[in-house]
Amino acid sequence: KTTITIVDNLSTNKSSYTQAVDLLIKGEVVAFPTETVYGLGAIATSEEAVAKIFEAKGRPQDNPLIVHIGSKEEISAFTHDIPKLAEVCMDMFWPGPLTLILPLKPDTLAKNVTAGLQTVGVRMPEHSVALELLRQLKQPVAAPSANKSGKPSPTKAEHVFHDLAGKIPLILDGGTTGIGLESTVIDFVSDTPTILRPGGVTKEMLEKVIGQVSVAKSTDHEDAPRAPGMKYAHYAPDSPVYLIENSITKVQQAVKKIHSEQKKVAIIASDLFSQIKGDYFFSLGKENQLGDAGHLLYQALRNCDETDVDIILVPVLSKEGVGMAIMNRLEKAANGKWFHI
Numbered sequence: 301k302t303t304i305t306i307v308d309n310l311s312t313n314k315s316s317y318t319q320a321v322d323l324l325i326k327g328e329v330v331a332f333p334t335e336t337v338y339g340l341g342a343i344a345t346s347e348e349a350v351a352k353i354f355e356a357k358g359r360p361q362d363n364p365l366i367v368h369i370g371s372k373e374e375i376s377a378f379t380h381d382i383p384k385l386a387e388v389c390m391d392m393f394w395p396g397p398l399t400l401i402l403p404l405k406p407d408t409l410a411k412n413v414t415a416g417l418q419t420v421g422v423r424m425p426e427h428s429v430a431l432e433l434l435r436q437l438k439q440p441v442a443a444p445s446a447n448k449s450g451k452p453s454p455t456k457a458e459h460v461f462h463d464l465a466g467k468i469p470l471i472l473d474g475g476t477t478g479i480g481l482e483s484t485v486i487d488f489v490s491d492t493p494t495i496l497r498p499g500g501v502t503k504e505m506l507e508k509v510i511g512q513v514s515v516a517k518s519t520d521h522e523d524a525p526r527a528p529g530m531k532y533a534h535y536a537p538d539s540p541v542y543l544i545e546n547s548i549t550k551v552q553q554a555v556k557k558i559h560s561e562q563k564k565v566a567i568i569a570s571d572l573f574s575q576i577k578g579d580y581f582f583s584l585g586k587e588n589q590l591g592d593a594g595h596l597l598y599q600a601l602r603n604c605d606e607t608d609v610d611i612i613l614v615p616v617l618s619k620e621g622v623g624m625a626i627m628n629r630l631e632k633a634a635n636g637k638w639f640h641i
């Protein structure tokens with residue numbers, strides 16, 4: 301049975317956390333909100349506890365987890381030789397949506413956290429509930445997104461319940477998450493700092509602070525998977541997603557064509573496209589508001605699964621700033637498919 305406990309986002313009610321802390325210490329898993337998406341946590345030093353995460357999510361064993369900490373001092377227990385630029389990023393962006401890949405101190409964390417790699421991904425989340433939980437626990441917590449593997453990450457407690465009810469004992473409900481997309485993952489083990497997964501901390505923000513940053517192409521991962529998670533199908537609703545040119549006329553033509561084949565179509569786009577007569581419309585907010593689009597994207601993808609739609613159209617967005625992260629997730633959700641008209 302899965303309990304949902306509503307927690308005070310101002311974290312004044314410390315007793316709400318006792319249940320979660322007790323479960324984690326006992327080696328159980330707990331879902332909790334972060335500023336990006338909901339995570340499914342377990343004590344990072346317990347192989348048995350961490351195994352429960354993989355089981356509940358149906359996650360492939362070779363995909364490593366991010367380790368969450370409540371204070372910077374904790375990292376010296378399981379990392380070593382931290383590069384200067386990594387230090388600068390921690391000081392600048394923590395707590396916040398930035399995961400750093402650092403050298404792993406051998407035999408410190410459970411092997412299944414890092415999937416046997418010599419590196420570890422670490423971040424300090426900026427959500428009051430996540431921070432309060434981590435600070436009461438005083439131990440690192442391994443936590444992937446709290447969705448069923450392959451589905452969009454959860455931005456509400458209800459999404460976690462939908463995917464994992466009956467498989468986990470507790471969900472801390474802190475409302476809807478702010479950013480709505482997973483953290484930026486940046487590799488500090490390679491020669492040039494390299495973004496493996498774009499997110500809320502953008503390339504532009506990073507370069508202002510540490511100079512040149514590379515971005516790993518998604519296709520890099522087929523030869524040498526650097527963020528092993530990137531090679532799996534991701535963020536995908538049940539029906540196929542197609543990217544389409546950002547043009548009202550093109551989308552109108554596409555809808556006509558789809559209807560002529562007796563199929564139903566959903567459009568996920570800014571409000572500018574709401575006038576188009578598709579079968580379903582899920583808003584990404586006002587035009588050119590990329591922050592809103594990131595915040596609403598996974599909810600919109602999940603909404604499609606509650607419909608009888610045959611095909612999902614998404615007009616492409618700008619890749620500027622957080623747009624890079626949004627388009628990265630959309631390209632994966634579409635598995636590269638384009639609707640040509």
Ligand code: TXA
Pocket residue numbers: 334336337338339340363364365366397399401414417419420421425443444445446481482483484485496497526527528529530
């Ligand atoms: O915002 C987030 O990062 C959320 C919240 C819960 O913190 N977590 C999250 O975790 O998105 P997950 O497991 O869904 O994604 C972790 C990503 C995967 O792409 C994984 O392959 C990569 O980080 N990763 C983890 N450890 C790594 C490592 N040592 N080397 C390279 N990539 C790593």
Ligand code: MG
Pocket residue numbers: 444445453
């Ligand atoms: Mg995930």
